[in-house]
Amino acid sequence: MSNRMWGGRFAAGPDAIMEEINASIDFDKKMYKQDIAGSKAHVRMLAKQGIVTQEDAEKIQGGLDTILSEIEEGKFQFSRALEDIHMNIEARLAELIGPAAGRLHTGRSRNDQVATDFRLWVRDAVDDIDGQLTTLLNTLSRKAETHAADIMPGFTHLQSAQPVTFGHHMMAYVEMFARDRSRIRDARARMNECPLGSAALAGTSFPLDRAMTAAELGFDRPTANSLDGVSDRDYVLEVLADASICAMHLSRLAEEIVLWCSAQFKFIELSDKFSTGSSIMPQKKNPDAAELVRAKTGRIYGALHALLVMMKGLPLTYSKDMQEDKEQAFDALPNLSLALAAMNGMIDDMVLNTKVLKKAAGSGYATATDLADWCVRVLNVPFRDAHHITGALVGMAVQKNVELHRLSLEEMQSVEPRITDDVYSVLSVDKSVRSRESYGGTSPVNVRKQARRWLKQLEKETASK
Numbered sequence: 001m002s003n004r005m006w007g008g009r010f011a012a013g014p015d016a017i018m019e020e021i022n023a024s025i026d027f028d029k030k031m032y033k034q035d036i037a038g039s040k041a042h043v044r045m046l047a048k049q050g051i052v053t054q055e056d057a058e059k060i061q062g063g064l065d066t067i068l069s070e071i072e073e074g075k076f077q078f079s080r081a082l083e084d085i086h087m088n089i090e091a092r093l094a095e096l097i098g099p100a101a102g103r104l105h106t107g108r109s110r111n112d113q114v115a116t117d118f119r120l121w122v123r124d125a126v127d128d129i130d131g132q133l134t135t136l137l138n139t140l141s142r143k144a145e146t147h148a149a150d151i152m153p154g155f156t157h158l159q160s161a162q163p164v165t166f167g168h169h170m171m172a173y174v175e176m177f178a179r180d181r182s183r184i185r186d187a188r189a190r191m192n193e194c195p196l197g198s199a200a201l202a203g204t205s206f207p208l209d210r211a212m213t214a215a216e217l218g219f220d221r222p223t224a225n226s227l228d229g230v231s232d233r234d235y236v237l238e239v240l241a242d243a244s245i246c247a248m249h250l251s252r253l254a255e256e257i258v259l260w261c262s263a264q265f266k267f268i269e270l271s272d273k274f275s276t277g278s279s280i281m282p283q284k285k286n287p288d289a290a291e292l293v294r295a296k297t298g299r300i301y302g303a304l305h306a307l308l309v310m311m312k313g314l315p316l317t318y319s320k321d322m323q324e325d326k327e328q329a330f331d332a333l334p335n336l337s338l339a340l341a342a343m344n345g346m347i348d349d350m351v352l353n354t355k356v357l358k359k360a361a362g363s364g365y366a367t368a369t370d371l372a373d374w375c376v377r378v379l380n381v382p383f384r385d386a387h388h389i390t391g392a393l394v395g396m397a398v399q400k401n402v403e404l405h406r407l408s409l410e411e412m413q414s415v416e417p418r419i420t421d422d423v424y425s426v427l428s429v430d431k432s433v434r435s436r437e438s439y440g441g442t443s444p445v446n447v448r449k450q451a452r453r454w455l456k457q458l459e460k461e462t463a464s465k
Helices: 016-022 025-048 054-072 085-103 110-146 166-191 210-216 226-231 234-261 288-311 320-349 354-361 368-379 383-400 409-413 421-426 429-435 444-464
Strands: 151-156 159-165
Touching: 025 054, 025 085, 025 110, 025 210, 025 320, 054 085, 085 110, 110 166, 110 226, 110 234, 110 320, 110 444, 151 166, 151 354, 151 429, 159 166, 159 354, 159 429, 166 234, 166 444, 234 288, 234 320, 288 320, 368 383, 368 421, 368 429, 409 421, 421 429, 429 444
Parallel strands: none
Antiparallel strands: 151 159
16 A cells, blocks of 8 residues: 555555665654644644634644644554654544644645754754753862862873862863853754745745744744755754764763772762772772763764765755654764763762872972973073973982972082072972963962852853743
């Protein structure tokens, strides 16, 4: 039997393999809310324009409300023979209200219908991710304020470089995730155009009010070109690109958490809520939540790459290839959401081993730059000369297996006779971090100021909603 939604042209039904490759209902049923919302807006517009009667419009809307309830209560029977969410809903609508259901599809096609549904779904996912990023920014800023003066080693090449504060380290991720939130908001603004009314590709001869349906669905405007309206997938590509960058930031932080939890670092302790044990080694406490956040990055990158490859050779307008866009987004964006939730929980619960952090901050000659800066300020030598002097002193300290501040004044003067005992005033990690008061620097004063600025901004955003 041919499919009754499009079967007039066909004398026989599809082969079993064709049905298997063609059906999308197994995954696009996720868009049932968006599909029903789009249909209700469309039929209200059709009634307003006199294209369908008010009576039929009311029947259609009542039937759609019933279908929504059936789906949410788990009573709706999805059929693979009906291919997708659109046909499943329309077929059930016909069972509920009879011939009036056939008027719903006036002035639209499955092409603009799915384009609208998917934009609505992606927009909803973006709004959820925006909220989660806001929560994470708040958690990181609070952690930064609490630990604004707690000293830790700063690294380059994963080697001790200069002392910083843990709060400063957290604020670095605030900047990263703030950019992620900014990008995702930009993408939302660009995607907020409504394709509904583009029909199959050329528009329609019916006198639609596309501005009305756009407004009812929360879009800023209708799409300006019907060809682009049905075939554009830039919005999901852009969101997946933004999601990939965000996942990369999450993965970097997750990697640090994995390192910090190890017995070799012991910088932090994760709570039991975000750790697991071993089936054979009873002493183990594994940072599995962080490792899984790190792993999900590959899935999100993969979704972006798959969609780019799928789109790259498609002529205008719609091709069935575009059916492959949904599963990528349906996998990537919920996984990003899960990773954000896990990261927020880990940051909120983690406990610092402040003594271990401070001791580590002083290792590896981390105040060498402070010594070089002192030579520039006090001895009035060019920085390159100061760098050479400091390098020689570090070499001496390495030979003697001591930290810089353990070198005697006589030993330092054997390299540079003008060095005085005032040099010891800059060789402690506490004085090092306090001295970094340049804008964006690690001094506790700076960190508290930046953390409080963000907390105030986030509080203001919440209050204005």
